[in-house]
Amino acid sequence: MQPFQRRNDMILQETWRTGHPTRIHRLSRSTASVTDTPLLVANRTHMTFTIAIDGPAAAGKGTVGRRLAARFGYAHLDTGLLYRATGRRMLEGLDAVEAARSLRRTDLDAPGLRTPEVGQAASRVAAIPDVRQALIDFQRAFASRSGGAVLDGRDIGTVICPEAEVKLYVTATDEVRAGRRHSELVAAGEDITYDEVLQDLRQRDARDSARAAAPLKPAGDAVVLDTSQLTIEQAVAAAIAQVLRVQGG
């Protein structure tokens, strides 16, 4: 068994503990209402609810994902970090597939994962089918955790969680995305121009969309959320409204 898979549960638990605000909805039989049917009790003891968020680079998936997770008390996984950590290890000289198979929780906290250089490396390793394969089990296990989960990436609604209850495809124009990412990077101390950011996003989007393995595209049943003209608050409100629509049946 591969080290990453063997340690899935540990990584997952740590992600829950150290990640964004989470609350585990786990009702024991004793706390369930007496009117609950056995089926309802069973559902509640292992309540899963998956929100899949996909979209091109810097579209706001992470922000929307984190805010949804906080709002509903779900766990959040930024799956881009898995590819960024793998890409970073490849830049250090490791074989990409080996790097993905031996990923550790601590690799996701490595400094510099958000830089364009690592983003490009992530996009290159992400086109390798064996790299994607090595990361599937962890993502699916996360998605099916009791208590609800939000995952953001490129293939969550199409490949990782095709049964997700909510699927969002978050997008925005190239220029808006580049402007937002440029501000983030400058705030983080990166010396980079707007044009360089725009070129980086376009290159990655083209590679991510054209690859044969799990290409970037909206799932057929995804709700498209174009945030070009929206503030963060408006985008988050629209995403919350969609989740509530689904939950309201």
Ligand code: CDP
């Ligand atoms: O934050 P940003 O949208 O710029 O990128 P990211 O989500 O951190 O993803 C970095 C790269 O990882 C992407 O350009 C994709 O190539 C790859 N990726 C992927 O292939 N599948 C995912 N589920 C997530 C990321």
